[in-house]
Amino acid sequence: MDCPVCNKPMIILELNKVEIDYCPNCSGIWLDEGELELLYSIDKSENDLRKLFEPTESEKEKSYKCPICNKRMVKTKFNNSDLIIDKCPDNHGFWFDKGELDKVLSLNANTSAQKVLSILKEMFSYNKSQEAE
Numbered sequence: 001m002d003c004p005v006c007n008k009p010m011i012i013l014e015l016n017k018v019e020i021d022y023c024p025n026c027s028g029i030w031l032d033e034g035e036l037e038l039l040y041s042i043d044k045s046e047n048d049l050r051k052l053f054e055p056t057e058s059e060k061e062k063s064y065k066c067p068i069c070n071k072r073m074v075k076t077k078f079n080n081s082d083l084i085i086d087k088c089p090d091n092h093g094f095w096f097d098k099g100e101l102d103k104v105l106s107l108n109a110n111t112s113a114q115k116v117l118s119i120l121k122e123m124f125s126y127n128k129s130q131e132a133e
């Protein structure tokens with residue numbers, strides 16, 4: 001699958017037993033349908049996680065195409081914050097620009113989300129130390 005921003009192949013990373021697509025070029029993260037719930041270890045059928053993503057108009061950010069169906073993604077506002085997350089109109093998944101997944105997880109954190117956050121932090125400090133070499 002290619003990154004919707006740079007059109008370069010993404011790599012698969014394992015995050016708390018959930019496989020996510022990560023772009024090494026722009027540090028963006030794609031989550032397939034249902035993977036956000038997996039990161040939160042909650043049951044998709046009985047959660048209102050996706051209700052926290054409200055469609056919004058954002059002129060500031062460029063819109064990208066869903067890496068699965070190639071439809072233009074919609075901008076959603078997360079939990080009344082100023083975070084704008086791209087979402088496929090056909091619910092194939094969510095696109096998080098660099099650092100946005102961390103913010104979503106920390107804004108709406110349960111035990112599982114906190115664990116994922118600490119894994120993310122480790123991954124990024126690992127990347128940094130590699131760059132320094």
Ligand SMILES: [Zn+2]
Nearest residue numbers: 003006023026
């Ligand atoms: Zn990218």
Ligand SMILES: [Zn+2]
Nearest residue numbers: 066069088092
């Ligand atoms: Zn799609």
